[in-house]
Amino acid sequence: MMLSRLRLRLRPRSAASRALGMKAAPQYEPPLPPHFSMDAIAPPPHGLGSPTTPDVDPMAIVRQPVTAAHAVDLPASRLSALDSAAFTSDGKAEHARFGKLGDAAASVPLEYLALLRPAAEGAAALREVGAAPGSTVLVYGASRPSGLAAVQLASSMGCAVAAVVDGQHSGSDEMVDAVKGLTREPGFAVAEEYALCKASFRDEVLAAVRGEGGGGWDSAAFLEEFQRNLVDYAEHYPADLPAAVDAQQLKFxxxxxxxxxxxxxxxxxLSQYMPGSPPIDAAALRARFDADQYELFKRKFGRQTSAVISGGDGVMDVTRFNPPEIVSRMIDSPEEGASDDDSNDYPFEFSIKHPPRPTTPTVQGGPIAGLIIEATPELVKAATAVSKANTLRQKAExxxxxxxxxxxxxxxxxxxxKLAKDANAPIRVVNGALPGFTSVSANEEDVQTALDAMAIGEDGEEAKLNYFVQVYRANDFPAYEAYGVFRAGEECTLRSVVVTK
Incomplete structure (x- = not known):
């Protein structure tokens, strides 16, 4: 028994001895390179910081340089390969359809160069119809790219433009007003629905041809219109009503x-509102309320507005201002008329005695030079359907x-x-084709005309040809390419969609 216990005790001692006798092999450490120091390796840009390497926000969007701009090819539902412009290796702009543009496009935004084809077509249409200063140009589809170019180029050369905004944008008052602002009197711009009133539209065009656009300045006509409106107002909103509201609204x-x-x-x-108008004698109104009285009446509005803004000066009642009552008192007791020396007291106030100074030079109307039609999808479908009909009945159907x-x-x-044919004026179609009409084809001269019009002057002078552009930067966000194509295909798109890459 003693021997057995002794053997059991010696075995673990022997294992311990062998374990203590083991030694790890030495590891090789390479020598440090010469001139090594702790500053030889720059710290990471984030966390530790560095005086030479500024911290960069990892969530910040670093915009990529724009090298190309593309218009949208709506029939193919993709970016257009031809209506596009890009920078070459030497920094020059090159158009996929017209080739290298040279120094002519140095001051033209790249987004505008993607719309160079419709701009050149607008210039080509004006050239082919023979537009010249002192003539009148008719434009249909004036808010579309080619039509918009024709409107601006014609106005800049001194033509009176009668522009019609087609149905896609005619419901937008802002777009109609924008196109109207691009024309100069006697030129004008109207929505498509107005052109349906053929007689009224014809009279408006003929007035532009005669140089009578804008209505002129007729003090007697302004005064007569005010008097007529006041009499109608007094009859419709009498003073016995609790307020100037329609009598139908007071029915239970x-x-x-x-x-x-x-x-x-x-x-x-209704007691919080002003009452209606006292009775107005039409004869006394015309006899006693002349241009001088109207001038004094208009000035009361300026003083009333100032009193309301300032809280009143203790003289005027800012809570009660009933214009029909003021006119009624002026009819009974005419006030002293305004003299010509007082005309400059309110330089920014409307005056029927002194017409405002024109802010832009007017153009002279003249004979109709021609008609430029933008081939909109609605018009193409309608014209194609009618052209296939032979008889009047078939056209109606x-x-x-x-x-x-x-x-x-x-x-x-x-x-x-009809107006163009009556004047024996040529008709040209841009941005497509219509049955029975001639489409334009832009040449190098037209491209140069469009580039010169889109160029921005060195002194910041506004270009003669501008577009309403909505840009999607697909070079920063590739998903914008598909989104830009989608937005361009929406109905009533007010801006031309351009995608940069």
Whole structure:
């Protein structure tokens, strides 16, 4: 038993001895390179910081340089390969359709160069119809790229432009006003629906041809219109009404149980508004309320507005200002007329005695030089359907199966075509083709004309040709390429969509 216990005790000792006798092999450490120091390796840009390497926000978007701009090819639902411009290796701009542009495009934004084709077509259309200063140019589709270029180029050369905004944008008052602002009197711009009134539209165009656009300045006509409106207002809103509201709104149309309190509640509610007009004698109004009285009457509005803004000066009642009552008192007791020396007291106030100074030089109307039609999708479909019909009945049937927008486009364009044919003026189609009409083809001269018009002067002078552009930077966000194509295909898109890459 002793021997067994001794053997058990010696075995672990022997294992321990062998373990203590083991030694790890030495590891090789390479020598440090010469001139090594702790500053030889720059710290990471984030966390530790460095005086020479500024910290960069990892969430910041670093914009990539723009090298190309593309318009959208709507029929193919992709970016256009031809209507695009890019920078070459030497920094020059090159158009996919017109080739190298040279120094002519040095001051033209790259986004505009993607729209060079419609701009050149607008210039080509003006050249082919023979537009010249002192003539009148008709334009249909004036808010589309080619039509917009024709409007601006014609106005800049001194033509009176009669522009019609097609159905896609005619419902936007902002776009119609923008196109109207690009024309100069006697030129004008109207929505497509106005061109459907053929007689009224014809009279407006003929007035522009005669140089009578803008209505001129007729003090007697302004005064007569005011007097007529005031008499109508007094008849429609008499003073016995609780307020100047339509009498139909005071009729009780509720439940019978509410009739007893309706009048009381309505009078209490309407008491916060000004009453209607006192009776106005039309004969006395025309005899005593002349241009001088109207001038004094208009000035009361300026003083009243100033009093309301400043809280009143203790003289004027800012809470009660009833213009019909003021006119009625002036009819009974005419005030002292304004002298010509007082005309400069309110230089920014409307005056029927002194016409405002023109802010832009006017152009001289003249004979119709020609008609430029933008081939909009609605007009193309309507014109194609009608062109296939032989008889008048078939044409009527073809129009019957079109949408309202397509019929309106055909009728509005027909109004312009009739005016152009009556004047023996040429008709040209831009941005597509229409049956029976000639489409334009831009040459190098037209491209140069468009580039010169889109160029921005060194002193910041505004270009003669501008576009409403919505740019999507696909070079920063590749998903914008598909989104830009989608937005360009939406109806009533007010801006031309351009995608940069």
């Amino acid at each position: 149309e509720g439940k019978e149980k509410d009739r007893a309190n309706f009048k009381v509640n309505m009078e209490a509610y 073809a129009l019957q199966f079109l949408t309202d927008g397509e019929r309106n486009a055909h009728a509005a364009a027909a109004s312009l075509v």
